[in-house]
Structures are given as structure tokens and as C-alpha cells.
Amino acid sequence: MPEKILIVEDEFIVANDLRIILQKAGYRVLGVASSVAQARTLLALERPDWVLLDIILKGPLAGTVLAQELNEAGIPFLYISANTDAVTLEAVKITTPYGFLIKPFRERDLLVMLDIARYRVKVEASNLAPAATTPAPVEDIRSMLGLIGESPALARVMEKIALVAPTATSVLITGESGTGKEKVAQAIHQLSAHHQKPMVTVNCAALPAALIESELFGYEKGAFTGAQQRRVGKFEQADNGTIFLDEIGELSLEAQAKILRVLQEKEIERLGSESPIQIQVRIIAATNRDLEKEVANGKFRLDLYYRLNVFPLPLPPLRERREDIAALAMHFLRRYAHQARKKVNTITEPVLQQLRQYNWPGNVRELEHVIERQVLMTEGTMLTQVELPELHTAGTPAAGRLQTLEEVERQHILHALKTCHGKVFGPGGAAEALHIPATTLYSKMKKLGIKQGYA
Structure with a gap:
């Protein structure tokens, strides 16, 4: 049975091209809607397998509004739009589409994007592992x-x-x-x-x-x-x-x-x-x-x-897996002590604490180099000190260093959450205090690694 597709597009020529391409490729087109209201009417009549969705539509509602409703209904969709500015992409990201095709497009572009989207749905439905394969141990x-x-x-x-x-x-x-x-x-x-x-x-x-x-x-x-x-x-x-x-x-x-x-x-x-x-x-x-x-x-x-x-x-940065730092440090200690024929085999707890408090902008590679250098400089069996830059300690911006925009934004959101006792949305919530939509705040929190309820 051919897959059913609903087209939500307010440009007649584009919508007609989509209809012709899809029917030629063996899809069944349920209809064309030029607004969110029309799309809702068609969706009530028959459930599509896919929705091709423009962002700017006729009427007061944008395609991103319909996208949220499609997510709730479990209907996968792809965006087809000429708009790729930062504000649009931020709104699109929150709705988690299965693809984004830029106008103008070729017939092959559309069909390839649908193939990719179909595979992504299949992977998700099978818990990210296709049935014909066996996950590696x-x-x-x-x-x-x-x-x-x-x-x-x-x-x-x-x-x-x-x-x-x-x-x-x-x-x-x-x-x-x-x-x-x-x-x-x-x-x-x-x-x-x-x-x-x-x-x-x-x-x-x-x-x-x-x-x-x-x-x-x-x-x-x-x-x-x-x-x-x-x-x-x-x-x-x-x-x-x-x-x-x-x-x-x-x-x-x-x-x-x-x-x-x-x-x-x-x-x-x-x-x-x-x-x-x-x-x-x-x-x-x-x-x-x-x-x-x-x-x-x-x-x-x-x-x-x-x-x-x-x-x-x-891949998580090392500062997001601090509980692994001690084990990593000991692993590198043993490796470089053996290579240098040194007898050092222990790291003192104050040094381990110092390593945990450092923010590791160079991540595991930087930790490896730090331990390698310190092993060469250590006499005896115990590593009792470590040389680290004074900047990048946990929770503290570097002295004389401008914070990045992400660091500033993260601290500001954390402060807002603390002020609002961890409440994200609704009256008295952090989204209201920051004058941004709750969906935008949730997206920023996810990107910056801030868990809900953190205050």
C-alpha cells in the first residue's frame, strides 16, 4: 500500500510540483492545505504517514504550530521552506522534524530526504537498532x-x-x-x-x-x-x-x-x-x-x-563526567610511569581533588598530557602535586578572561531558575522572568546541560 502524504504549502506552484513528484514516485497525496486551519480539517479526515510542511502559511498560524500538534499525534513530518535564518531554525529545532528541504529543490533532493526520514523513523521505532542487526557488546x-x-x-x-x-x-x-x-x-x-x-x-x-x-x-x-x-x-x-x-x-x-x-x-x-x-x-x-x-x-x-x-x-566534555577523572588519571599515570621507567604509582587525594575541580577545556587529551608531564617531573612513588592553569576551575571564569556568550547565558539561566525556585514555566516561572517562551527556555537548558528543577 502506498504511503500517504499531506502537503501543507501555500504556494500553488510549489504545492503542485510536490504533488506531481510524489505521485510519480508512488506516494498517495491526501490533499494540499494552504493554512494550519485547512491542514487540521484534512488531518481529521484521514491520518497521513507523512506531512510536508511549509513554515510561512496563509492565516495567523505558522507551520511550527502545526508541527507541535503533529508531534503530539505521532505523525512524522519534514519542513520545506526557504527560511533558514537563526530565529526560524531555533523554532524548527524545538519541533524535532525528520528533515528540512530548502526551496528551490530538485526532485531527487525531495525523494532522498524522504528516504532518509523514513530510515530515521525505522531506527527510532526499533529502538535505534534495525532488526537485521545485532548491537555490539x-x-x-x-x-x-x-x-x-x-x-x-x-x-x-x-x-x-x-x-x-x-x-x-x-x-x-x-x-x-x-x-x-x-x-x-x-x-x-x-x-x-x-x-x-x-x-x-x-x-x-x-x-x-x-x-x-x-x-x-x-x-x-x-x-x-x-x-x-x-x-x-x-x-x-x-x-x-x-x-x-x-x-x-x-x-x-x-x-x-x-x-x-x-x-x-x-x-x-x-x-x-x-x-x-x-x-x-x-x-x-x-x-x-x-x-x-x-x-x-x-x-x-x-x-x-x-x-x-x-x-x-x-560526546560529553570531561567536565560533565568528573566522576571518571580519578580513574582516567590513574590509567595515564600507569601508562607513562611504565614508559618512563618511573616508580610513581599513586596520586594523592588533594591532587585528585584539584583535578576534579579543573574544567578541562582540552578534555581527556589535556588530562593525558598533564599526567604525562607530571610523571616525568615526579621522583619517588607518589604524585603529590600537579601544575594546572589558574583559569577554568569549576564554576569560576578565568581571571582576566572574558566569559563566552554560552557561559554568560548559562549563568543567567541558572540564576533565574534559582530565583524562581526551579520553576520553569507558568506564573512566577523562569521563562516569564526572562521574557521568553517556555519552549525556548527548555531548548536552551537542554543545549547548555541544565537539568529541569536545577536551582
């Missing part, structure tokens, strides 16, 4: 990554790796520098069905703009001056395996467009060749940037973001 992941610690934040990461690794799903790993994004990518590949095939790593930040195309897609002999022999590009090297696009947020918009085309068409073309090459590659991307902000600022393509972000995997 968590202990295998712990051993493979050398993960140290028992914090809830770390346990959630390992559970997600275990679920996604056996699938072919694209993964977007996000997190600050030093949180171990490349190690996580390696574990996902090693626990996949294609672990015997290559995993090719591309440091996007190190690719010169002029060489991106030749590095990623290769070239034929004579394609340009100096091309004395054929060269196979990174995507072709990763065929039937995995390509890890590290720091993908550093790519130019032009380079992003080239990668998007590869993901959509599943083919590459060497420079100097007119014959496309079909490839099957699993994509794992990583970034320490906030790609949603980059999209809002026009620095990252929204269509590429949704194409990569099928399975988001955020």
Missing part, C-alpha cells in the same frame, strides 16, 4: 576505545555506539576538541559488518581549497599540469568501507556541495574523466562546531547537515 567497545570510567554520560555514549555500529547509518559525531571523536569513529568501523574493508580518514581542516576535489575524488593522468599518473581519491579508497570526514564544519560551501552530490548520487568522478564511478561508502563525520549555528550563519548547508545527521552522537 558494550564491553567490546570499552576495550576497543580504551574507555575509562563508569559515569552515566560515558555509558550513554557506549550504548549509542553499540546500537549504530552494526548498521550502515551515517553518523555525525559532535564534541569539543579532545573528547575522542576519531577513536569513536574507529570503533564504529571496527564493529561494523565492513570492518575488514578500509576506513579512510580525511582531515577536512587540512585540505587546501584548491586541492579538495583532487584529494577526495582523485584525477586521471594529464587532468592538469603535473598530473603525471592516475590518482585514486579518498572516497574511492573507502569503497565498501568507511570514510571519516573529521572537522567537516571547516569545509567551504563549495566543497560541501561536492560532498552532498556524492552522498546523493552514490558516485564520484575523477578529475579529467567523463565516466562516473559507483561507490558504496559509509559516512562518519565529526566536528567541534555547532553546525546548527553554522547553518543559521550561512556557513554550512542545511541539506548536507540533515543528510549527515541521521544518527547524531554527541
Whole structure:
């Protein structure tokens, strides 16, 4: 039975194009609504499998209002809009769509976005693990990554790796520098069905703009001056395996467009060749940037973001897993004491407390370097002191350092919650005190790691 789709779009030409594309692809179009009111009427008559939803509609209500109602009814939807400014994206994010297609769009863009959205629904419905696959054992992941610690934040990461690794799903790993994004990518590949095939790593930040195309897609002999022999590009090297696009947020918009085309068409073309090459590659991307902000600022393509972000995997900073710091410090102590042939084997409690109070802007990598340096400087069997910068202690901004906007915003929200005794919405709540919608405050709290009821 064909899937049923409701189109909510107030531009007649766009709506008609959507209807033709969808019917041609085998979907059943239930109707077209140009306003939220009309959409409600059609929804009352028959439940669709999908809703394609514009944001700016006829009448007083925006598409985001209908989106909240669709969420409550359990009906998945995708946005189709020309609006990608920061305010719109913030409102869109709260409604958790399954995709966002930018006008104008190609027929293939729409169908690919629907395929991605359908897969995301399938993954969620099967508790993030397709029935044909078996989640990898968590202990295998712990051993493979050398993960140290028992914090809830770390346990959630390992559970997600275990679920996604056996699938072919694209993964977007996000997190600050030093949180171990490349190690996580390696574990996902090693626990996949294609672990015997290559995993090719591309440091996007190190690719010169002029060489991106030749590095990623290769070239034929004579394609340009100096091309004395054929060269196979990174995507072709990763065929039937995995390509890890590290720091993908550093790519130019032009380079992003080239990668998007590869993901959509599943083919590459060497420079100097007119014959496309079909490839099957699993994509794992990583970034320490906030790609949603980059999209809002026009620095990252929204269509590429949704194409990569099928399975988001955020890695927690070390300051959010302080209970793991002592175990990590002892792990690094043993490693570097052995390498340096030192007898140091203990860390005093005052030093451990000092390590716990530091905010670790460089995360696990910084902790490792600190312990390595201190081991080399220590005589005897006990590490009794550690040299840390005076800045970045827990709860205290650095002396002489301007706080980031996120730090200021977090402290302001915490102060508002404390003043309102932990109440978020309603009369006397923090949202009212801050003069923002409760949905916006909840979104900011989630982003900044503030739990409800924190006061």
C-alpha cells in the first residue's frame, strides 16, 4: 500500500510540483492545505504517514504550530521552506522534524530526504537498532576505545555506539576538541559488518581549497599540469568501507556541495574523466562546531547537515563526567610511569581533588598530557602535586578572561531558575522572568546541560 502524504504549502506552484513528484514516485497525496486551519480539517479526515510542511502559511498560524500538534499525534513530518535564518531554525529545532528541504529543490533532493526520514523513523521505532542487526557488546567497545570510567554520560555514549555500529547509518559525531571523536569513529568501523574493508580518514581542516576535489575524488593522468599518473581519491579508497570526514564544519560551501552530490548520487568522478564511478561508502563525520549555528550563519548547508545527521552522537566534555577523572588519571599515570621507567604509582587525594575541580577545556587529551608531564617531573612513588592553569576551575571564569556568550547565558539561566525556585514555566516561572517562551527556555537548558528543577 502506498504511503500517504499531506502537503501543507501555500504556494500553488510549489504545492503542485510536490504533488506531481510524489505521485510519480508512488506516494498517495491526501490533499494540499494552504493554512494550519485547512491542514487540521484534512488531518481529521484521514491520518497521513507523512506531512510536508511549509513554515510561512496563509492565516495567523505558522507551520511550527502545526508541527507541535503533529508531534503530539505521532505523525512524522519534514519542513520545506526557504527560511533558514537563526530565529526560524531555533523554532524548527524545538519541533524535532525528520528533515528540512530548502526551496528551490530538485526532485531527487525531495525523494532522498524522504528516504532518509523514513530510515530515521525505522531506527527510532526499533529502538535505534534495525532488526537485521545485532548491537555490539558494550564491553567490546570499552576495550576497543580504551574507555575509562563508569559515569552515566560515558555509558550513554557506549550504548549509542553499540546500537549504530552494526548498521550502515551515517553518523555525525559532535564534541569539543579532545573528547575522542576519531577513536569513536574507529570503533564504529571496527564493529561494523565492513570492518575488514578500509576506513579512510580525511582531515577536512587540512585540505587546501584548491586541492579538495583532487584529494577526495582523485584525477586521471594529464587532468592538469603535473598530473603525471592516475590518482585514486579518498572516497574511492573507502569503497565498501568507511570514510571519516573529521572537522567537516571547516569545509567551504563549495566543497560541501561536492560532498552532498556524492552522498546523493552514490558516485564520484575523477578529475579529467567523463565516466562516473559507483561507490558504496559509509559516512562518519565529526566536528567541534555547532553546525546548527553554522547553518543559521550561512556557513554550512542545511541539506548536507540533515543528510549527515541521521544518527547524531554527541560526546560529553570531561567536565560533565568528573566522576571518571580519578580513574582516567590513574590509567595515564600507569601508562607513562611504565614508559618512563618511573616508580610513581599513586596520586594523592588533594591532587585528585584539584583535578576534579579543573574544567578541562582540552578534555581527556589535556588530562593525558598533564599526567604525562607530571610523571616525568615526579621522583619517588607518589604524585603529590600537579601544575594546572589558574583559569577554568569549576564554576569560576578565568581571571582576566572574558566569559563566552554560552557561559554568560548559562549563568543567567541558572540564576533565574534559582530565583524562581526551579520553576520553569507558568506564573512566577523562569521563562516569564526572562521574557521568553517556555519552549525556548527548555531548548536552551537542554543545549547548555541544565537539568529541569536545577536551582
